[in-house]
Amino acid sequence: MKIGNTKARKFFNLLLFSLVLLVFCSQASGQDEEDGGSIIFTKPVKAVIFEHSIHTEQGLECDSCHDGMFEMEAGVAEQNDDFTMASLYEGNYCGGCHDGDTAFASNTRCTACHIGVKGYERLTGGTKDSGGGH
């Protein structure tokens, strides 16, 4: 593109500026910056998804989870031996809310939380073709 007169150049600069602004803004306001974003657990089973956005949109405060239940660091809960369904059913971790009262119970809708190996590979860009889906 050849830019002839100053008017056009001014317009082009403005366009460029707004583009940069747009990119900057969308990054700054991205969920990943404010809360923990999307977290994928892979232990003990591949894979469970936790999305901050779904939960904060429900009006939940950071404290409702980050005051003893979960650390503000991905991967901590996964280190614990009791990060299991049995423990969730007893009201620990996600089970603190996913008990059929505050939110849907942990012994229902398995695949709301469990995205499986296929979901994991889709989200992380893995290429493994596990076959079968003809």
Add this chain to the structure above:
Amino acid sequence: MKISDFEKLKNEGTEKLPSEERRRFLRFGLAVTGVFLGGSVLSLTSARNASGVQEKKSAAGKFPYKPHYTMVLRQNRCIDCERCMEACVRTNHVPSYGYRTTIMEQNRAAGDDRDPLFMPVLCNHCNRPPCVRVCPTTATYKDKETGIVMMDYKRCIGCKTCMAACPYNARYFNEETRAVDKCNFCFDTRLSKGKKLTACAEACPADVRIFGELTDENSEAYQLIHKPDRKVWVLRPETGAMPNVFYIND
């Protein structure tokens, strides 16, 4: 009908099933417990008191077998962790390009990827196996004792006709052995060595794969599919293959 269309169907109950069809299934010792729209997905369970009928010679050969192995899949508990597939590969030395069992995924509605359905698939060890019927060398056969659809690798000429005939896409060609391979309920690797479960059933952490005996009233598998009012279904019943792998929810 494609497997992916199944879940969209509503159970209509047995009333709409043509009586002729109903009789056909009862002949094979199966009680019809439900039918989906259009009659394409039949829900079958083995009938308790049909053994007298079963002893007669039928197109299905000897039925039921002793033991008559079955697998019941509690579909909505499957979370696609794929530990079953890993265990199968380890136990039966399945190469990366093939599978004896796999997990299929389907969305509940087009474009909606929330709460997907995961469906484990394996050889259905049919009572009337289309693969056995088409094999020109009898390399694949129905075991007279257990009813397991087996492979005699030495007789296999690799024509792949069985692969095309299988309604469940449950066979693959093994490049190393130059023979078709498939699930045999871990007969050589586990059952014949006294183990009670297949590798996949043992590995499943979510109690999805219940391996057992269709004729043993004490077997969990038997009890799961004989629970009154429970919807039980098989895949692709319209092929008339009479599968021994059953699907339920919960």
